Amino acid sequence: MPSTSSSAPLGIVTLPQHILEAQRKHPTATGEFTWVLSGITLACKIIESQVRRAGLVDILGSANQVNVQGEEVQKLDLLANEAIRQSLGYRGNVGIVASEEDDEPTVLQKTRPGTKYIVLFDPLDGSSNIDVNVSIGTIFSILEQREDVPETDGPLPQILQPGINQVAAGYVVYGSSTVLTYTTGFGVHLFTLNPEVGAFVLSRENIRLPESGNIYSTNEAYKHDYPESYQAYLDWVKTKEAGKRSLRYIGSLVADFHRTLLKGGVFLYPPTIEQPGGKLRLMYEANPLAFIAEQAGGMASDGNQRMMEKQPTALHERTPLIIGSKNEVEKVLSFVQ
Ligand code: AHM
Ligand code: MG
Numbered sequence: 001m002p003s004t005s006s007s008a009p010l011g012i013v014t015l016p017q018h019i020l021e022a023q024r025k026h027p028t029a030t031g032e033f034t035w036v037l038s039g040i041t042l043a044c045k046i047i048e049s050q051v052r053r054a055g056l057v058d059i060l061g062s063a064n065q066v067n068v069q070g071e072e073v074q075k076l077d078l079l080a081n082e083a084i085r086q087s088l089g090y091r092g093n094v095g096i097v098a099s100e101e102d103d104e105p106t107v108l109q110k111t112r113p114g115t116k117y118i119v120l121f122d123p124l125d126g127s128s129n130i131d132v133n134v135s136i137g138t139i140f141s142i143l144e145q146r147e148d149v150p151e152t153d154g155p156l157p158q159i160l161q162p163g164i165n166q167v168a169a170g171y172v173v174y175g176s177s178t179v180l181t182y183t184t185g186f187g188v189h190l191f192t193l194n195p196e197v198g199a200f201v202l203s204r205e206n207i208r209l210p211e212s213g214n215i216y217s218t219n220e221a222y223k224h225d226y227p228e229s230y231q232a233y234l235d236w237v238k239t240k241e242a243g244k245r246s247l248r249y250i251g252s253l254v255a256d257f258h259r260t261l262l263k264g265g266v267f268l269y270p271p272t273i274e275q276p277g278g279k280l281r282l283m284y285e286a287n288p289l290a291f292i293a294e295q296a297g298g299m300a301s302d303g304n305q306r307m308m309e310k311q312p313t314a315l316h317e318r319t320p321l322i323i324g325s326k327n328e329v330e331k332v333l334s335f336v337q
Contacts, residue, residue: 013202015041015180015191022186032093036117036142037168037182039094043087044138044172044180045198047080047124051174054130068103068316074130077101080123080138094119095145096155098315100284105155105315117167118143118159120284120315125171126252135175137254141288142168159283159315163308169288173258179203181261183295188261209298212327213264214245217256225272233335253280257289257323261296266328269321270303270336278302278320282312286321299329303336 013021019034054076063075081101088094089108095115098105100122108115119142126136143165149157170182178193180200188207191200216237223234237245248265250256256267269280280286290300290307300307300323310319322332 015182015200015202018189018191018202019184022184032116033142033168033184035091036088036094036119039087039091040084040119040121040140040170041180041200043080043084044178045193046083046087047076047138048172048174048178048193050076050079050083051130051136055133067101071127074124074127076130077124077127084119084121084123084138084140088119093117096158097121098155098159098284099123100281100316105159107155116145118145118155120159120288122254122281122284125254125285126250129250129252134250134252135173135255135258136252137171137173137258139171139254139285139288140169141166141284141291156315160312162311163282163287163290166287166291166308169291171254171257171288171292173255175255175258179258181207181258181292183292185291185295188292188296207261207296209261209293209296210264210325211297213260213266213325214243215248215260215263215265216245216328217247217249217260217265217267217324218269219249219251220247222272225274226270227336229336230268230270230332233332236335253285253289257293260324261292261298264325264328266322266324266332268323268332271320275318277318279318280321282307282310282317282319283315286319286323289321289323293323297326298324299326301329301333303333 019037063078081099085097088097093116094108096105096107096118098120121140123138124136125139129136143161144167146158168184172180180191190204190207192203194201223231236242260267271278286307293300302319322329
Protein backbone atom coordinates (compact mmCIF):
# COMPACT_ATOMS: atom_id res chain seq x y z
CA MET A 1 0.00 0.00 0.00
CA PRO A 2 1.40 3.45 -0.85
CA SER A 3 1.85 5.76 2.10
CA THR A 4 -1.06 8.12 2.78
CA SER A 5 0.83 10.22 5.30
CA SER A 6 0.00 13.92 4.97
CA SER A 7 3.69 14.83 4.55
CA ALA A 8 4.06 12.62 1.44
CA PRO A 9 4.02 14.53 -1.87
CA LEU A 10 0.73 14.04 -3.69
CA GLY A 11 2.59 13.35 -6.92
CA ILE A 12 0.16 14.86 -9.44
CA VAL A 13 0.80 18.31 -10.85
CA THR A 14 -1.59 19.65 -13.46
CA LEU A 15 -0.74 22.27 -16.06
CA PRO A 16 -2.66 25.16 -14.42
CA GLN A 17 -1.04 24.28 -11.09
CA HIS A 18 2.38 24.29 -12.72
CA ILE A 19 1.86 27.67 -14.34
CA LEU A 20 0.52 29.17 -11.11
CA GLU A 21 3.52 27.83 -9.18
CA ALA A 22 5.87 29.32 -11.78
CA GLN A 23 4.05 32.67 -11.56
CA ARG A 24 4.36 32.72 -7.82
CA LYS A 25 8.13 32.87 -8.29
CA HIS A 26 7.67 36.07 -10.33
CA PRO A 27 6.26 38.78 -8.09
CA THR A 28 5.23 40.98 -11.02
CA ALA A 29 3.15 38.26 -12.66
CA THR A 30 -0.55 39.02 -12.70
CA GLY A 31 -2.05 35.64 -13.45
CA GLU A 32 -3.44 36.96 -16.76
CA PHE A 33 -1.16 34.74 -18.66
CA THR A 34 -2.47 31.61 -16.95
CA TRP A 35 -5.85 32.59 -18.34
CA VAL A 36 -4.51 32.71 -21.92
CA LEU A 37 -2.80 29.35 -21.62
CA SER A 38 -5.93 27.82 -20.16
CA GLY A 39 -7.82 28.99 -23.27
CA ILE A 40 -5.26 27.25 -25.46
CA THR A 41 -5.37 24.03 -23.46
CA LEU A 42 -9.17 24.04 -23.56
CA ALA A 43 -8.99 24.29 -27.36
CA CYS A 44 -6.42 21.50 -27.54
CA LYS A 45 -8.71 19.23 -25.50
CA ILE A 46 -11.54 19.96 -27.91
CA ILE A 47 -9.25 19.25 -30.87
CA GLU A 48 -7.97 16.05 -29.28
CA SER A 49 -11.51 14.77 -28.78
CA GLN A 50 -12.26 15.48 -32.45
CA VAL A 51 -9.02 13.81 -33.55
CA ARG A 52 -9.86 10.69 -31.51
CA ARG A 53 -13.32 10.50 -33.09
CA ALA A 54 -12.13 11.32 -36.60
CA GLY A 55 -12.63 7.85 -38.00
CA LEU A 56 -16.07 7.49 -36.43
CA VAL A 57 -17.76 10.54 -37.83
CA ASP A 58 -17.56 12.28 -41.14
CA ILE A 59 -14.75 14.66 -40.33
CA LEU A 60 -11.88 12.99 -42.12
CA GLY A 61 -10.74 14.16 -45.51
CA SER A 62 -10.68 17.37 -47.39
CA ALA A 63 -13.01 20.32 -46.91
CA ASN A 64 -12.59 21.16 -50.61
CA GLN A 65 -10.95 24.46 -49.78
CA VAL A 66 -7.47 25.79 -50.32
CA ASN A 67 -5.87 27.88 -47.56
CA VAL A 68 -3.71 30.95 -47.99
CA GLN A 69 -0.65 28.71 -48.44
CA GLY A 70 -2.30 27.07 -51.47
CA GLU A 71 -2.70 23.80 -49.59
CA GLU A 72 -5.84 21.72 -49.44
CA VAL A 73 -7.62 22.30 -46.13
CA GLN A 74 -8.67 19.17 -44.26
CA LYS A 75 -11.97 19.23 -42.35
CA LEU A 76 -10.22 18.70 -39.03
CA ASP A 77 -8.05 21.75 -39.79
CA LEU A 78 -11.16 23.89 -39.86
CA LEU A 79 -12.53 22.40 -36.66
CA ALA A 80 -9.21 22.92 -34.91
CA ASN A 81 -8.97 26.51 -36.13
CA GLU A 82 -12.46 27.29 -34.89
CA ALA A 83 -11.80 25.61 -31.52
CA ILE A 84 -8.82 27.88 -30.85
CA ARG A 85 -10.50 31.05 -32.06
CA GLN A 86 -13.56 30.38 -29.94
CA SER A 87 -11.61 29.35 -26.85
CA LEU A 88 -9.59 32.56 -26.99
CA GLY A 89 -12.47 34.82 -28.05
CA TYR A 90 -13.71 35.40 -24.52
CA ARG A 91 -10.34 35.70 -22.81
CA GLY A 92 -10.40 39.47 -22.40
CA ASN A 93 -6.65 39.86 -22.54
CA VAL A 94 -6.05 38.34 -25.99
CA GLY A 95 -6.24 41.15 -28.53
CA ILE A 96 -5.19 39.46 -31.75
CA VAL A 97 -5.14 35.88 -33.00
CA ALA A 98 -3.63 34.71 -36.26
CA SER A 99 -3.66 31.23 -37.73
CA GLU A 100 -2.16 29.29 -40.58
CA GLU A 101 -5.68 28.73 -41.84
CA ASP A 102 -6.72 32.39 -42.02
CA ASP A 103 -5.43 34.82 -44.61
CA GLU A 104 -5.66 37.75 -42.21
CA PRO A 105 -5.22 38.05 -38.45
CA THR A 106 -8.38 38.49 -36.36
CA VAL A 107 -8.65 41.39 -33.98
CA LEU A 108 -10.69 40.04 -31.08
CA GLN A 109 -11.08 43.24 -29.13
CA LYS A 110 -9.86 46.55 -30.32
CA THR A 111 -9.77 49.27 -27.79
CA ARG A 112 -10.40 47.41 -24.55
CA PRO A 113 -7.64 48.22 -22.11
CA GLY A 114 -5.68 45.19 -21.01
CA THR A 115 -5.72 43.39 -24.36
CA LYS A 116 -2.19 42.40 -23.87
CA TYR A 117 -1.47 39.26 -25.86
CA ILE A 118 -1.20 38.08 -29.44
CA VAL A 119 -1.61 34.35 -30.09
CA LEU A 120 -0.29 32.86 -33.33
CA PHE A 121 -0.98 29.23 -34.10
CA ASP A 122 -0.93 26.35 -36.51
CA PRO A 123 -4.16 24.64 -35.44
CA LEU A 124 -3.41 21.25 -36.96
CA ASP A 125 0.13 20.68 -38.12
CA GLY A 126 0.88 17.67 -40.29
CA SER A 127 -2.55 17.65 -41.87
CA SER A 128 -1.48 15.40 -44.73
CA ASN A 129 -1.21 12.71 -42.03
CA ILE A 130 -4.75 13.10 -40.65
CA ASP A 131 -6.32 10.38 -42.76
CA VAL A 132 -3.67 7.77 -42.00
CA ASN A 133 -3.60 7.83 -38.19
CA VAL A 134 -0.17 9.40 -37.94
CA SER A 135 0.58 11.89 -35.15
CA ILE A 136 -0.49 15.46 -35.78
CA GLY A 137 -0.43 18.49 -33.50
CA THR A 138 -1.10 22.11 -32.64
CA ILE A 139 1.68 24.71 -32.35
CA PHE A 140 1.31 28.10 -30.65
CA SER A 141 3.35 31.22 -30.07
CA ILE A 142 2.42 34.06 -27.69
CA LEU A 143 3.62 37.63 -28.06
CA GLU A 144 2.78 40.80 -26.19
CA GLN A 145 1.09 43.65 -28.02
CA ARG A 146 3.44 46.50 -28.79
CA GLU A 147 2.67 49.76 -27.09
CA ASP A 148 4.74 51.77 -29.58
CA VAL A 149 2.52 50.88 -32.54
CA PRO A 150 -0.68 52.92 -32.91
CA GLU A 151 -3.84 50.83 -33.09
CA THR A 152 -4.81 52.64 -36.30
CA ASP A 153 -1.92 50.85 -38.08
CA GLY A 154 -3.88 47.59 -37.84
CA PRO A 155 -2.79 44.24 -36.40
CA LEU A 156 0.08 43.37 -38.73
CA PRO A 157 2.76 45.72 -37.34
CA GLN A 158 1.84 44.39 -33.89
CA ILE A 159 2.33 40.82 -35.00
CA LEU A 160 5.54 41.08 -37.02
CA GLN A 161 7.91 40.68 -34.10
CA PRO A 162 11.01 38.47 -34.04
CA GLY A 163 10.86 35.18 -32.14
CA ILE A 164 13.00 36.53 -29.31
CA ASN A 165 9.96 38.60 -28.27
CA GLN A 166 7.86 35.51 -27.57
CA VAL A 167 6.62 35.33 -23.99
CA ALA A 168 5.56 31.70 -24.35
CA ALA A 169 5.37 28.94 -26.91
CA GLY A 170 4.24 25.37 -26.99
CA TYR A 171 2.76 22.51 -28.90
CA VAL A 172 0.48 19.56 -28.46
CA VAL A 173 1.00 16.20 -30.17
CA TYR A 174 -2.08 14.05 -30.69
CA GLY A 175 -0.23 10.74 -30.80
CA SER A 176 -0.39 7.43 -28.98
CA SER A 177 -1.05 9.75 -26.05
CA THR A 178 -1.70 13.48 -26.12
CA VAL A 179 1.19 15.53 -24.80
CA LEU A 180 1.67 19.25 -24.32
CA THR A 181 5.06 20.92 -24.12
CA TYR A 182 5.46 24.58 -23.21
CA THR A 183 7.98 27.18 -22.23
CA THR A 184 7.67 30.68 -20.83
CA GLY A 185 11.42 31.16 -20.90
CA PHE A 186 12.02 29.18 -17.71
CA GLY A 187 12.74 25.72 -19.04
CA VAL A 188 10.64 23.29 -21.04
CA HIS A 189 7.96 21.19 -19.41
CA LEU A 190 5.98 18.24 -20.71
CA PHE A 191 2.45 17.21 -19.71
CA THR A 192 0.40 14.19 -20.69
CA LEU A 193 -3.36 14.35 -21.04
CA ASN A 194 -5.17 11.99 -18.72
CA PRO A 195 -8.23 11.37 -20.89
CA GLU A 196 -10.33 10.07 -18.02
CA VAL A 197 -10.17 13.27 -16.04
CA GLY A 198 -9.41 15.67 -18.89
CA ALA A 199 -6.32 17.13 -17.22
CA PHE A 200 -2.79 17.66 -18.51
CA VAL A 201 -0.56 16.10 -15.87
CA LEU A 202 3.14 16.92 -15.48
CA SER A 203 5.32 14.17 -16.95
CA ARG A 204 8.73 15.82 -17.26
CA GLU A 205 10.08 19.08 -15.95
CA ASN A 206 13.06 21.00 -17.34
CA ILE A 207 13.62 18.78 -20.35
CA ARG A 208 17.12 18.97 -21.81
CA LEU A 209 17.58 18.33 -25.50
CA PRO A 210 20.54 15.92 -25.81
CA GLU A 211 23.64 17.79 -27.02
CA SER A 212 24.20 15.22 -29.77
CA GLY A 213 22.04 12.61 -31.40
CA ASN A 214 22.36 10.17 -34.26
CA ILE A 215 18.95 10.77 -35.87
CA TYR A 216 18.61 13.08 -38.85
CA SER A 217 15.20 13.99 -40.10
CA THR A 218 14.47 15.46 -43.51
CA ASN A 219 12.52 14.62 -46.64
CA GLU A 220 15.42 12.84 -48.39
CA ALA A 221 13.32 12.44 -51.52
CA TYR A 222 13.91 16.16 -52.15
CA LYS A 223 17.67 15.90 -51.72
CA HIS A 224 18.44 16.85 -55.30
CA ASP A 225 16.23 19.92 -54.97
CA TYR A 226 18.21 21.11 -51.93
CA PRO A 227 21.14 23.54 -52.29
CA GLU A 228 24.44 21.71 -52.85
CA SER A 229 25.69 22.53 -49.36
CA TYR A 230 22.76 20.64 -47.80
CA GLN A 231 23.36 17.77 -50.24
CA ALA A 232 26.97 17.65 -49.04
CA TYR A 233 25.75 17.33 -45.44
CA LEU A 234 23.38 14.52 -46.42
CA ASP A 235 26.29 12.75 -48.15
CA TRP A 236 28.52 13.23 -45.11
CA VAL A 237 25.88 11.84 -42.76
CA LYS A 238 26.20 8.47 -44.49
CA THR A 239 29.97 8.28 -44.20
CA LYS A 240 32.00 6.22 -41.74
CA GLU A 241 33.22 9.43 -40.15
CA ALA A 242 29.65 10.39 -39.22
CA GLY A 243 29.17 7.08 -37.46
CA LYS A 244 25.99 5.09 -37.37
CA ARG A 245 23.02 7.34 -38.09
CA SER A 246 19.31 6.78 -38.44
CA LEU A 247 16.85 8.58 -40.67
CA ARG A 248 13.38 9.31 -39.26
CA TYR A 249 10.83 11.48 -41.03
CA ILE A 250 7.19 11.52 -39.99
CA GLY A 251 6.10 14.44 -42.14
CA SER A 252 4.39 16.21 -39.21
CA LEU A 253 6.81 18.87 -38.03
CA VAL A 254 5.36 18.82 -34.54
CA ALA A 255 5.89 15.06 -34.18
CA ASP A 256 9.34 15.12 -35.78
CA PHE A 257 10.29 17.93 -33.42
CA HIS A 258 8.90 16.15 -30.37
CA ARG A 259 11.10 13.12 -31.09
CA THR A 260 14.08 15.42 -31.63
CA LEU A 261 13.46 17.16 -28.30
CA LEU A 262 13.41 13.89 -26.40
CA LYS A 263 15.98 11.83 -28.31
CA GLY A 264 18.24 14.44 -29.88
CA GLY A 265 19.41 14.70 -33.46
CA VAL A 266 18.53 17.25 -36.11
CA PHE A 267 15.49 18.12 -38.19
CA LEU A 268 16.03 20.03 -41.40
CA TYR A 269 13.71 21.49 -43.98
CA PRO A 270 16.04 23.36 -46.34
CA PRO A 271 15.18 25.67 -49.23
CA THR A 272 14.14 23.68 -52.32
CA ILE A 273 13.91 24.53 -56.01
CA GLU A 274 10.14 24.75 -55.65
CA GLN A 275 10.22 26.62 -52.32
CA PRO A 276 13.43 28.68 -52.34
CA GLY A 277 12.42 30.37 -49.08
CA GLY A 278 11.70 27.04 -47.38
CA LYS A 279 8.29 25.51 -46.71
CA LEU A 280 7.68 25.91 -43.00
CA ARG A 281 6.17 29.03 -41.50
CA LEU A 282 8.35 31.37 -39.48
CA MET A 283 5.86 32.83 -37.05
CA TYR A 284 3.77 29.88 -35.91
CA GLU A 285 5.95 26.86 -36.70
CA ALA A 286 9.67 27.70 -36.66
CA ASN A 287 9.72 30.40 -33.95
CA PRO A 288 7.75 28.59 -31.23
CA LEU A 289 9.75 25.40 -31.78
CA ALA A 290 12.99 27.41 -31.82
CA PHE A 291 12.06 28.96 -28.45
CA ILE A 292 11.45 25.50 -27.00
CA ALA A 293 14.64 24.06 -28.54
CA GLU A 294 16.78 26.87 -27.13
CA GLN A 295 15.15 26.68 -23.71
CA ALA A 296 16.03 22.97 -23.67
CA GLY A 297 19.65 23.65 -24.64
CA GLY A 298 19.28 23.05 -28.38
CA MET A 299 19.58 25.34 -31.39
CA ALA A 300 17.50 26.57 -34.32
CA SER A 301 18.71 28.37 -37.41
CA ASP A 302 17.47 29.24 -40.90
CA GLY A 303 20.93 28.39 -42.29
CA ASN A 304 22.12 31.99 -42.07
CA GLN A 305 21.03 33.27 -38.70
CA ARG A 306 19.52 32.33 -35.37
CA MET A 307 15.87 31.62 -36.11
CA MET A 308 14.50 33.76 -33.31
CA GLU A 309 16.41 36.86 -34.47
CA LYS A 310 14.82 36.85 -37.90
CA GLN A 311 12.66 39.94 -38.49
CA PRO A 312 9.40 38.72 -40.03
CA THR A 313 8.01 40.69 -42.97
CA ALA A 314 4.73 38.82 -43.45
CA LEU A 315 2.39 36.81 -41.25
CA HIS A 316 2.61 33.69 -43.38
CA GLU A 317 6.33 34.05 -44.18
CA ARG A 318 8.16 30.78 -44.80
CA THR A 319 11.65 29.89 -43.70
CA PRO A 320 14.22 27.12 -44.02
CA LEU A 321 14.62 25.36 -40.67
CA ILE A 322 17.49 23.51 -39.02
CA ILE A 323 16.62 22.57 -35.43
CA GLY A 324 17.70 20.15 -32.74
CA SER A 325 20.79 19.13 -30.76
CA LYS A 326 23.40 21.86 -30.53
CA ASN A 327 26.23 19.74 -31.95
CA GLU A 328 24.11 18.43 -34.83
CA VAL A 329 22.77 21.84 -35.82
CA GLU A 330 26.32 23.22 -35.70
CA LYS A 331 27.46 20.35 -37.92
CA VAL A 332 24.80 21.15 -40.53
CA LEU A 333 25.74 24.84 -40.33
CA SER A 334 29.41 23.97 -40.93
CA PHE A 335 28.28 22.79 -44.37
CA VAL A 336 25.66 25.37 -45.24
CA GLN A 337 26.89 28.66 -43.81
P1 AHM B 1 0.97 21.75 -42.37
O1 AHM B 1 0.46 20.37 -42.21
O2 AHM B 1 0.58 22.67 -41.28
O3 AHM B 1 0.72 22.31 -43.74
O4 AHM B 1 2.55 21.70 -42.13
C1 AHM B 1 3.50 21.45 -43.08
C2 AHM B 1 4.09 20.09 -42.89
C3 AHM B 1 4.96 19.92 -41.68
O5 AHM B 1 4.24 19.44 -40.60
C4 AHM B 1 5.96 18.89 -42.16
O6 AHM B 1 7.20 19.01 -41.50
C5 AHM B 1 6.10 19.23 -43.60
O7 AHM B 1 4.93 19.92 -43.97
C6 AHM B 1 6.22 18.04 -44.48
O8 AHM B 1 6.42 18.49 -45.79
P2 AHM B 1 6.84 17.51 -46.98
O9 AHM B 1 5.64 16.67 -47.24
O10 AHM B 1 7.16 18.45 -48.11
O11 AHM B 1 8.04 16.71 -46.53
MG1 MG C 1 2.00 23.16 -40.02
